[in-house]
Amino acid sequence: MMRGTISLARFSASFCAAVLAFLLSDGIALTIVAAQPSIDFPMTPKKSTVTDTAQHGKVPAGPTASKASVAVGSFAKQEGTRSKFFPPGDWPAPVNDQEHRLFTLIDVLEYRPRTGGSQGHDDYRWDLEGWYGGDYNRVWFKSEGQKDTAFKADYDVDFQLLYGRFMQKYYDFQIGPRVETQTFRGRNVTRGLGVIGIEGLVPYNYEFESSLFVDQNGAVSARLAFTKDLLLTQRLILQTRFETNAAVQRVEEFTTGSGLNNLEFGGRLRYEFRREFAPYVGISLDRSFGETATFVRQEGGNPSQIRFVLGVRTWF
Amino acid sequence: MKRLLVHILSRACSALGVYVLSLISRTRQTNSDSISRRLLLNGIAALALLASSELLVPAYALANTTLNPGSQTALSGDVIDLTIGEQLFRLDDRTGPAMTINGTIPGPIIRLKEGQQVTMHVTNRLKEDTSIHWHGLLLPPVMDGVPGVSFAGIKPGATFTYHFPVKQSGTYWFHSHSGGQELLGMYAPMIIDPIEPEPFRYEREYVVMLSDWSFESSETLFSNLKKQGGYYNFQKRAAGEFLTDVRRMGLWTTIKNYLMWDQMRMDPTDFADVTGYTLTYLMNGLSPAGNWTGLFRPGERVRLRFINAASMTFYDVRIPGLTMTVVQADGQNVQPVAVDEFRMGVAETYDVIVEPAEDRAYTIFAETMDRSGYARGTLAPRPGMSAEIPARRSRPLRTMEDMGMSMEGMDMGGRTDPHGGMAMPELEPSGDTQKMKLSDDNSHREHDHGVQPEHGLHTKPGMNVGNQGRSKIPGAEPVKHGPDDHGPGNQMVAEYSRNRLGEPGRGLEGSGRRVLLYTDLKSLVPYPDQREPEREIELHLTGSMNRYIWSFNGKKYSEAPDPIRFRYGERVRLTFVNDTMMEHPIHLHGMWMHLENGAGEYLPRKHVVVVKPAERLSVAVTADAPGPWAFHCHLLFHMDAGMFRVIEVLE
Numbered sequence: 001m002m003r004g005t006i007s008l009a010r011f012s013a014s015f016c017a018a019v020l021a022f023l024l025s026d027g028i029a030l031t032i033v034a035a036q037p038s039i040d041f042p043m044t045p046k047k048s049t050v051t052d053t054a055q056h057g058k059v060p061a062g063p064t065a066s067k068a069s070v071a072v073g074s075f076a077k078q079e080g081t082r083s084k085f086f087p088p089g090d091w092p093a094p095v096n097d098q099e100h101r102l103f104t105l106i107d108v109l110e111y112r113p114r115t116g117g118s119q120g121h122d123d124y125r126w127d128l129e130g131w132y133g134g135d136y137n138r139v140w141f142k143s144e145g146q147k148d149t150a151f152k153a154d155y156d157v158d159f160q161l162l163y164g165r166f167m168q169k170y171y172d173f174q175i176g177p178r179v180e181t182q183t184f185r186g187r188n189v190t191r192g193l194g195v196i197g198i199e200g201l202v203p204y205n206y207e208f209e210s211s212l213f214v215d216q217n218g219a220v221s222a223r224l225a226f227t228k229d230l231l232l233t234q235r236l237i238l239q240t241r242f243e244t245n246a247a248v249q250r251v252e253e254f255t256t257g258s259g260l261n262n263l264e265f266g267g268r269l270r271y272e273f274r275r276e277f278a279p280y281v282g283i284s285l286d287r288s289f290g291e292t293a294t295f296v297r298q299e300g301g302n303p304s305q306i307r308f309v310l311g312v313r314t315w316f
Numbered sequence: 317m318k319r320l321l322v323h324i325l326s327r328a329c330s331a332l333g334v335y336v337l338s339l340i341s342r343t344r345q346t347n348s349d350s351i352s353r354r355l356l357l358n359g360i361a362a363l364a365l366l367a368s369s370e371l372l373v374p375a376y377a378l379a380n381t382t383l384n385p386g387s388q389t390a391l392s393g394d395v396i397d398l399t400i401g402e403q404l405f406r407l408d409d410r411t412g413p414a415m416t417i418n419g420t421i422p423g424p425i426i427r428l429k430e431g432q433q434v435t436m437h438v439t440n441r442l443k444e445d446t447s448i449h450w451h452g453l454l455l456p457p458v459m460d461g462v463p464g465v466s467f468a469g470i471k472p473g474a475t476f477t478y479h480f481p482v483k484q485s486g487t488y489w490f491h492s493h494s495g496g497q498e499l500l501g502m503y504a505p506m507i508i509d510p511i512e513p514e515p516f517r518y519e520r521e522y523v524v525m526l527s528d529w530s531f532e533s534s535e536t537l538f539s540n541l542k543k544q545g546g547y548y549n550f551q552k553r554a555a556g557e558f559l560t561d562v563r564r565m566g567l568w569t570t571i572k573n574y575l576m577w578d579q580m581r582m583d584p585t586d587f588a589d590v591t592g593y594t595l596t597y598l599m600n601g602l603s604p605a606g607n608w609t610g611l612f613r614p615g616e617r618v619r620l621r622f623i624n625a626a627s628m629t630f631y632d633v634r635i636p637g638l639t640m641t642v643v644q645a646d647g648q649n650v651q652p653v654a655v656d657e658f659r660m661g662v663a664e665t666y667d668v669i670v671e672p673a674e675d676r677a678y679t680i681f682a683e684t685m686d687r688s689g690y691a692r693g694t695l696a697p698r699p700g701m702s703a704e705i706p707a708r709r710s711r712p713l714r715t716m717e718d719m720g721m722s723m724e725g726m727d728m729g730g731r732t733d734p735h736g737g738m739a740m741p742e743l744e745p746s747g748d749t750q751k752m753k754l755s756d757d758n759s760h761r762e763h764d765h766g767v768q769p770e771h772g773l774h775t776k777p778g779m780n781v782g783n784q785g786r787s788k789i790p791g792a793e794p795v796k797h798g799p800d801d802h803g804p805g806n807q808m809v810a811e812y813s814r815n816r817l818g819e820p821g822r823g824l825e826g827s828g829r830r831v832l833l834y835t836d837l838k839s840l841v842p843y844p845d846q847r848e849p850e851r852e853i854e855l856h857l858t859g860s861m862n863r864y865i866w867s868f869n870g871k872k873y874s875e876a877p878d879p880i881r882f883r884y885g886e887r888v889r890l891t892f893v894n895d896t897m898m899e900h901p902i903h904l905h906g907m908w909m910h911l912e913n914g915a916g917e918y919l920p921r922k923h924v925v926v927v928k929p930a931e932r933l934s935v936a937v938t939a940d941a942p943g944p945w946a947f948h949c950h951l952l953f954h955m956d957a958g959m960f961r962v963i964e965v966l967e
Contacts, residue, residue: 085879085944085964087464092445094464094946096495097872097958103543135805135865135872167804169860170581201862204578231554275540275547315543 097135103315104130107227108268110282110311112148123147125309136166140174140199150286150293151245151262152255153301156182160195160211171200178213184253184299191215191254204228221247221256232269237278239313241266250291255299257291270313282309390425390507391418394434398423398448400470400492401441405501405529407596408603412531414501415442415492421601422525422625423490423504430485430511436478438470445469448478449493449905450506451663452647452923455480457943460905462493465946465962469494485510486647487621487665489525496534496627498952503527503625508647515840516643516652518669521619522610526633526660526682526691528595528626538953541589545861548591551688551711552583582808584714586861586897587822589953590628592689597629599682599693607702608693614675618695619643621667624660627952630685630899630926631660632824635678635695636706640668642832646922648908649840658832659685659821661901661926663950666832670695677701685823685899687711712823718897720795720810720930795893795932797856802870802895806858809895813932817913821899821928835913837920843910845938846917849889852934853880857894857902857927857949857959864957866896866949872958879964880947882939891934894927900954901926904963906945909935924950939965 108127126145131138142160146152162176174197181190197211209225225243232238245261268282286305288296293303398417405414405421417423428434440446447469449461459480463469470476485508492502505523530537540547553574561570577584602608612618620640624631634640634657642653644667658666660682672678677696684690687708694702797809820831859866869876882888890909892902901924908921912934919936927933942965949959 084966085962088468091464091468093874094462094493094962095873095948095956095958095960097956097960098874101539101542135863166863169801169804169807170862201581203581204575205581231552233554233556234550234552275544 100132100134102130102132104128105315107313108311109314110280110309112284112307112309115305115307125149131164133164138164138166138172140164140172140176148301148305149262150264150288150296150301150303150305152182153296153299154183156180156254162195162197164199168200170202171198173198174211180254182254184255189253191217202226215251217251219247219249219251219256221245221249221251221261235272237270237272239266239268239270239280239282241268252295255292255295255301257289257293257295259291260289261292262286262288266309268309268311268313276315278313280309280311280313282311283307284309390427392427392429394432396426396434396436398436398438399441400438400446400448400502402443407529407531407598408605410531415446415497416501417448417490417504421501421529421598422527423502425504425523426490426506428482428506428508430482430508432482434478434480434482437475438478439475440470440472443472445471445494446497446502447493448490448502450478450480450488450490451903452486452488452665453480453506454483454906454908454941457906457941457945460945461490462905462946465944482508484508484647486644486649487523487623487667488647489623489625489663489665491625493946495956496538496952498625499528499530499534499537499627501529505621505623507621515649516619516641516669518617518619520612520616521621523600523621523623524608524610524680524693525600525623525625526629526631527598527601527624528590528629529598530590530594530596532594534627534952537590537594538956541864541953542957545589545864546583546586548589548593549583549585549686550591550593551686552585580719580808581862582714582719582897583861585711586714587686587711588629588684588688589864589898589951591686592684595629595689597626597631597682597684597689597691599680599691602693604690604692604705609699609701610693610695611699612672612695612697614673614697615671617669617671619667619669620680621665622660623665624662626662628662630662630901631682631691632685633658633660633666633680633682634706634829635670635680636704637674637678638670638672638695640670642666642668642836645837645920646924648921650920651838651840651918653832653836654830655832655836656829657824657827659824659926661899661924661950663901663903663924664922664926677703679703679705681706683708685821687823709823714822714897714929717814718822718929719808720812720895797895798870800870802856802858802867805860805863805865805867805872806870806895807860807862808897809856810893810930813893813930815933816928816931817911817933819928821926834911834926835915837911837913837922838915838918839920840918842917843908843919843921845887847887847938849887849936851886852889852891854891854893855880855961857892857896857900859896859898859954859957859959861897864953866954866957866959868959868961873960874958876961879944879962882937882963882965884939884942884965884967886939888937888939889934890937891932892925892927894929894931894933897929899926899928900959901950902948903950904935904937904945904947906941906943907937907939907965909937911935941965942967 106126106128108125110125112123112125114122124145124147126143129140129142131140133139140160140162142162143158145155145157147155158178158180160176160178162174164172164174166172174195176195178193178195179190180193181188183189193213193215195211195213197209199209202208205228207227211223213221213223215221223243223245225241227239227241230238230240243264247256247258247261250256250258264284264286266282266284268280270278270280272278284307286307288303296303401416401419403414403416403419404411414421436448438448445463447461447463458466459478460466461478467476488506488508490504490506491498503525505525507523546552558570558574596603600608610618622633639654639656640658642650642655642658644650646665660666672695675697677694679702680693680695682691687710690708692705696702795810795813801809817834819825820833824831856869858868858870865872889912894900903924908923909925910919910921911925912919925933925935944962944964947961947963948955
């Protein structure tokens, strides 16, 4: 109990620090961006509608290709002056295309019954993420919690708070801090990390999440995950999941060896009573390698596991 | 016992109501100017009774707060009062909050006379701002009713007075242009009788207003789509369909096809963003079970004024057993075309004439484009009758052409499918003989009612549907896009766009029915401005289904708030290139769009044109209305997501 309280306190302290760091760096940039009436994206060359059309006007295509297309856009230029259309300030916008929303997806929230033998435990696991923001700029939050996996002998909890920018039509580029807490030799250890991530939909409809982590001591690690939904019926859906971790430096406190840490394959069969609410059953094959496996074994864990899971996928 | 009495009473009222209805419509036909106000009021009273009796619920539930659906009454005169209010809408066995015009869904029919001046006092009894936009009407820009473009909107408790001359005739409608209010019931028909006699004859007329209703709030619908673009699609390709396809087409072809769509991160079943999962499809405010009924005497010519007032739904309309003669499109007279079925984009209107000869009921069947549901009503010689409801067709699939892809370099294995590939149409290039024959048939179609056109189709080179283009898709044209393919908010670009005016639309091919094509639409008389457009503005329809971003040229309205400028008096060509995989009903306020469909000087004019996936379509606009005008996709959530612009005509 005492141990739990201390870890919670340390965790929240790191969390506050992380939030502060976020606000000082990306947060301000985001605020500035949000404060502008029309967002100017440095990633995309800014073009007005008219220049767009001028560019397209050169295309001699079309059912009734226009002889006048050379003139496209010149009118606006020669006019030069601002438009007469100045809606008064108290008029509302005609559309609501800048609304901000809050989204939370609890992709994994599951109970893992003990698998027999003295080593197994009943335990729980979660993996959630979400965002707040508009179409292009979002604040992302992610959290994972696991206990007695092939990678983490006892519990491991992490939390990320990231700024994300939508780019390349399918991907969010994310940057921000992460805190991770786990037990090591019976005590809690916590570290802060910096995160650069890319998340999105890759060809063949795989949800893709990759992150590069640098911890406070400069140790570099990475995570890669893919999930894909296979529709058995419109509501009965098999989610396949692949995740792997790797590290450059050995960090014994976090049972992380250098090189490939672990590989995990999972299949979760869910039934979507609603899109937002889908209970599932599944199986997870999880294995750690090399030094990592040794560390996990030293901590009393099992570096090679096959677990049945029972859980709920939900979002709101 | 009491319930039985109520039931009997309600039946009697229904009969009375329908009788009064037919009386009104007959009176109007013979003497459309002089409908006495008293008769109208009587009609309203009777209809109120009729409508409430339809509810078939205990008497205590028939409170004033519950709406009266399905009325077909009309308001006319020089001064009309409209009140926007919040009410409960009862549909089958459920009740939900609604926003109404004068207490009904749809709101009252407004019936005006071409040439009159009209004054409308619109009072807002809601807790939020509202507006009324007169859809398709030519009027001063400040009377157009678009908050943020024409005016500030109507504040709660305030009354806004619209005042404008009525300069046109035909079937139109009006609706809220504020947020999601349209989906909550704020729409109503508007009929404008012409000064000149109509060029066609009929003995009876009905407005058939199609719409869609959800018990979820429009905010919820929009939010769900933003969070999961395929939220409402329960017709995706699942394992069962895969196995069926394997049996029919072989394992390898099927796998290749499925992988191809997956590779592109596209869903070929994406036909409607919001589906029958949450929507109930309404005809004159009644559900399919409510069965709106219009009465006729066998042998009469009945004019049906179809209006698609849905927020998010395309309808395919047919009346099994009857041929429909299309006489107006978007309120404008066209050379009559006899069809079995027509597709209605959101906000389009079509007037058709039917001649039910037999003494039996006919089903008016409006199936949604994605086949997830239907609106239904009945034409019957007597109340209480119904006819067979046709089976729903299987949902169609998008094809490579809809993606704007060249067919070159792609192995079309699907020729092995002996059934013409209805289930896997992407394996059938649409240049196939069947379709070509169909469009040929249509161009040589008999035009009845003695208004034979004196011109040929395809007067412009390159408009010919059968023209062999550079790719294997007939008529396909390579498209140039910006270096970043319209930026992150646009998912795909059409590498090849083409003229698809001669196609009936996905899901209507090869049915054997005569389906209305855009190339069938030819105005009855040439419109005065026959100038060739002086310049062209090309707009790409863009978007991302995954994020539910919709835009023009890859920019949402908030990213490109500067108006597109027209010079007053100029003739300008707007060319739309649809880079998305969905149909978009593009609506221009304040001015007509002359659809360049190859009809020469008989180009039809429309207020909404449907642009098919990967289509290049152009319209000519005579910039004769100075001021700022809204221009947008009429799918409610596409507009709200940013597929919106202001077009400003500068003097």
